[in-house]
Amino acid sequence: MKLGIVVQRYGADINGGAELHARYIAEHLAPYAEVRVLTTCAREYLTWRNEFPPGADSVNGIPVERFPVEHERSEADFGLRSDHVFSRRHSLNDELAWLESEGPASPALIDRLQKSGHEFDHVLLFCARYYHAYHGARAVPDRAILVPTAERDAALGLAMFGPIFRGVRAIMYNSPEEQALIHAAAANPHVPGVVVGIGSEIPGSVDPGRTAAAFGLAGPYVIYVGRIDANKGCAELFDFFIRYADARPAAPTLVLVGKPVLAIPDHPRIRHLGFLDDRDKFDAMAGAAALVMPSYYESLSMVALEAWAVGTPVIANARCDVLLGQCLRSNAGLYYANAAEFGAVLDMVLDDRALAAGLGRNGRRFYEQHYSWPVIERKYLDMFASLSSNPPAHRMEKLPGWLARRQSSLRPAAQVLDELPSGPVVGVLA
Amino acid sequence: MDHNQGRRGHFHRGGRRGPDRRGPERRQVPGPGPAPDQASRGERNDRVDVEQIMREIRARIAQRSGVDLSNQQIHELAARRLEAILDPRGLKPELLDQLRRAAGERTVPVDAAPSAAQSYPFDEATLYDSPNGFLRFLRKLFNPLLRLLFNPTPVAHALAQQSRLNTELLQREADRDRRQAEWNALHYEILQRLALEVSRVSVDSQSLSMRVESLGTKVDFNERRVRTMEGTQARPSRPQESPQAAPQAAAPPSVPTSEAAPQPSAEGQPAGEPSRRRRRRRRGRRGPGAGVPAEAGVNAPAAAASVVDLDEGDGEGDEGFEEEAAAEPAAVPGGPEGPPLRSEPVALDHQLPAATEHREEPAAAPEPIRTEEPPHTPEE
Numbered sequence: 050m051k052l053g054i055v056v057q058r059y060g061a062d063i064n065g066g067a068e069l070h071a072r073y074i075a076e077h078l079a080p081y082a083e084v085r086v087l088t089t090c091a092r093e094y095l096t097w098r099n100e101f102p103p104g105a106d107s108v109n110g111i112p113v114e115r116f117p118v119e120h121e122r123s124e125a126d127f128g129l130r131s132d133h134v135f136s137r138r139h140s141l142n143d144e145l146a147w148l149e150s151e152g153p154a155s156p157a158l159i160d161r162l163q164k165s166g167h168e169f170d171h172v173l174l175f176c177a178r179y180y181h182a183y184h185g186a187r188a189v190p191d192r193a194i195l196v197p198t199a200e201r202d203a204a205l206g207l208a209m210f211g212p213i214f215r216g217v218r219a220i221m222y223n224s225p226e227e228q229a230l231i232h233a234a235a236a237n238p239h240v241p242g243v244v245v246g247i248g249s250e251i252p253g254s255v256d257p258g259r260t261a262a263a264f265g266l267a268g269p270y271v272i273y274v275g276r277i278d279a280n281k282g283c284a285e286l287f288d289f290f291i292r293y294a295d296a297r298p299a300a301p302t303l304v305l306v307g308k309p310v311l312a313i314p315d316h317p318r319i320r321h322l323g324f325l326d327d328r329d330k331f332d333a334m335a336g337a338a339a340l341v342m343p344s345y346y347e348s349l350s351m352v353a354l355e356a357w358a359v360g361t362p363v364i365a366n367a368r369c370d371v372l373l374g375q376c377l378r379s380n381a382g383l384y385y386a387n388a389a390e391f392g393a394v395l396d397m398v399l400d401d402r403a404l405a406a407g408l409g410r411n412g413r414r415f416y417e418q419h420y421s422w423p424v425i426e427r428k429y430l431d432m433f434a435s436l437s438s439n440p441p442a443h444r445m446e447k448l449p450g451w452l453a454r455r456q457s458s459l460r461p462a463a464q465v466l467d468e469l470p471s472g473p474v475v476g477v478l479a
Numbered sequence: 480m481d482h483n484q485g486r487r488g489h490f491h492r493g494g495r496r497g498p499d500r501r502g503p504e505r506r507q508v509p510g511p512g513p514a515p516d517q518a519s520r521g522e523r524n525d526r527v528d529v530e531q532i533m534r535e536i537r538a539r540i541a542q543r544s545g546v547d548l549s550n551q552q553i554h555e556l557a558a559r560r561l562e563a564i565l566d567p568r569g570l571k572p573e574l575l576d577q578l579r580r581a582a583g584e585r586t587v588p589v590d591a592a593p594s595a596a597q598s599y600p601f602d603e604a605t606l607y608d609s610p611n612g613f614l615r616f617l618r619k620l621f622n623p624l625l626r627l628l629f630n631p632t633p634v635a636h637a638l639a640q641q642s643r644l645n646t647e648l649l650q651r652e653a654d655r656d657r658r659q660a661e662w663n664a665l666h667y668e669i670l671q672r673l674a675l676e677v678s679r680v681s682v683d684s685q686s687l688s689m690r691v692e693s694l695g696t697k698v699d700f701n702e703r704r705v706r707t708m709e710g711t712q713a714r715p716s717r718p719q720e721s722p723q724a725a726p727q728a729a730a731p732p733s734v735p736t737s738e739a740a741p742q743p744s745a746e747g748q749p750a751g752e753p754s755r756r757r758r759r760r761r762r763g764r765r766g767p768g769a770g771v772p773a774e775a776g777v778n779a780p781a782a783a784a785s786v787v788d789l790d791e792g793d794g795e796g797d798e799g800f801e802e803e804a805a806a807e808p809a810a811v812p813g814g815p816e817g818p819p820l821r822s823e824p825v826a827l828d829h830q831l832p833a834a835t836e837h838r839e840e841p842a843a844a845p846e847p848i849r850t851e852e853p854p855h856t857p858e859e
Contacts, residue, residue, distance in 0.1 A: 407527040
């Protein structure tokens with residue numbers, strides 16, 4: 050079986066969520082299939098500047114083909130186009146121009162798929178909202194398996210993605226919430242789909258005391274791992290935590306791990322450790338009283354799964370459907386919607402050790418049952434087998450004609466998104 | 480085809496996003512059955528029910544703050560306040576509706592370009608134009624004759640100029656209207672947000688003031704509790720007025736070791752002396768509304784009952800109690816003549832002045848203090 054994986058960036062040092070997801074999948078499916086990655090020469094997602102040389106490459110033994118990006122992303126142009134399609138009536142051409150502006154526009158990559166995409170039995174396309182996934186799905190619709198990694202953002206309300214969600218062979222969802230959202234947005238329940246998610250490279254053993262000693266973390270601490278960004282809910286987290294810490298003399302420390310985009314408040318109870326390697330990260334996570342996930346939008350929180358894998362409870366933002374759903378389904382995390390709840394939840398996790406241990410055990414079980422690699426691999430392989438044994442039951446819709454693409458008849462994407470149902474999905478297996 | 484086997488329907492709800500967006504079906508109220516508390520939670524460990532815990536937490540927060548308004552409720556409150564600000568008697572109802580509509584829309588729909596009727600294009604040929612082709616031909620034919628009689632060019636030029644001016648003016652006016660509408664929408668939006676924030680802040684301040692009040696009550700309660708405990712331990716009981724006291728004092732061997740009477744101090748000071756010192760200290764901390772009446776020293780149950788009364792009100796009784804206690808140092812519990820002083824907690828449940836005042840911290844409920852009777856000996 051030959052498997053093509055198409056992703057916007059690819060590299061051992063690229064740690065974006067979807068990119069890491071793609072790399073893990075490529076490496077874990079390599080024993081079962083001949084895997085080849087098709088990607089761009091970009092390293093940075095804000096500009097898509099060509100930094101890797103085009104041509105053949107290899108990452109951790111996986112063959113990679115890199116294609117140049119035609120033009121870098123202009124923030125101003127992308128911002129204007131985003132504002133137009135998200136908040137005004139617009140045409141399909143406007144959406145296509147938005148996609149071109151968002152990038153990474155790599156016609157060479159799409160040409161490669163169009164001309165020789167048939168060499169692959171299946172083509173996994175990561176990140177539905179990007180150029181390569183949209184045009185890649187149109188290039189090889191009968192082989193395309195989409196891994197949307199979609200969050201609840203306005204791009205999901207764009208009309209151009211509907212035919213893609215309805216036309217690919219199958220969709221590998223990250224969470225039941227994502228599946229429900231895409232079903233509602235694109236009316237595609239006929240497309241084969243399975244909630245898979247992603248595992249992680251969990252070390253065989255962790256030493257919680259080691260990192261604590263190395264970084265001088267005395268006393269209990271809660272940890273945040275990820276980009277320290279207002280978009281990830283960190284500003285709210287700082288606000289809630291400072292209010293909490295100022296009201297309690299024996300408050301825990303908030304340990305931050307990751308690259309800061311947002312200014313970190315100067316507070317005696319907030320420690321920034323910077324970017325840690327995996328060993329330190331997992332040790333630090335294992336030693337924490339809880340992992341805090343303040344993000345509002347996630348398609349799947351890998352960090353939360355990693356915390357659960359090492360038996361650490363999670364405190365999640367209740368406004369994120371996916372996180373809330375994960376907490377409810379796993380019974381391994383508490384959640385907050387305001388400062389009072391944040392404080393109360395933190396108090397409970399810190400004070401009730403039996404509860405924290407129970408949450409941690411549930412988390413570990415949840416991870417092993419649904420997100421361990423054998424489970425993930427099996428779901429992918431089952432899907433490949435199912436698609437190989439059944440002919441395509443549906444076709445990709447064609448692009449509308451020249452005039453239809455220019456009619457400003459499409460509603461603002463933000464308005465479309467607002468009308469989609471929200472909330473956690475309960476009563477499912479994962 | 481869905482590969483998720485064993486899946487049940489989910490609970491997606493449309494409408495607003497927020498903490499309550501799961502809808503009332505998912506926001507269950509704790510049932511009448513016994514709510515699992517933290518103590519039992521330790522036992523069930525893996526059977527942790529996150530939803531139940533969150534319900535408990537939210538119930539506790541609601542109980543503590545007294546004000547637990549959802550975002551939706553705050554928005555409704557803000558809308559009511561805004562209605563009060565935008566008094567319809569001072570504003571045109573149409574204007575108000577227009578403002579509301581404009582604030583709800585991202586762009587303000589104002590006709591930016593003047594209509595064709597408002598701007599009439601005019602040039603030299605317009606004078607001779609006609610929808611009728613024959614007439615147009617005749618006019619063109621006789622145009623040289625007309626030009627012989629007078630010069631129509633300045634007239635056409637003036638009219639064309641006027642037409643252009645009209646168009647520009649209309650365009651400018653439309654722009655002004657659009658800007659004004661945008662400003663109006665912006666002002667309304669700001670006003671709306673201000674009202675929302677004011678509502679939120681007022682709810683917060685109400686919540687905080689309740690919290691301050693609650694904390695004040697708690698401090699007051701603790702203060703009174705300390706005084707009560709000190710008063711109880713220091714209070715003498717007269718053997719002649721306490722029929723059970725004498726047999727107790729006469730049978731010291733039956734008292735458990737841990738409850739043995741305190742030994743005299745190294746200086747040979749009687750055991751009642753420290754309690755006198757404690758009373759002196761207490762005098763300095765005495766505040767209004769606390770104290771024990773003079774009658775409190777008569778017998779223990781009466782003292783306990785009177786503490787309740789005095790905790791509610793005046794503080795002058797404390798001094799009376801101290802005076803009487805000072806006059807009877809020999810009757811101090813634990814002293815040679817008094818009943819042995821108990822080191823174990825003494826029940827004071829019936830003395831709690833206001834149980835509801837202390838709901839905020841159930842774990843910190845006062846230790847039970849027993850004052851009714853001295854310990855019973857096996858002979859009894």
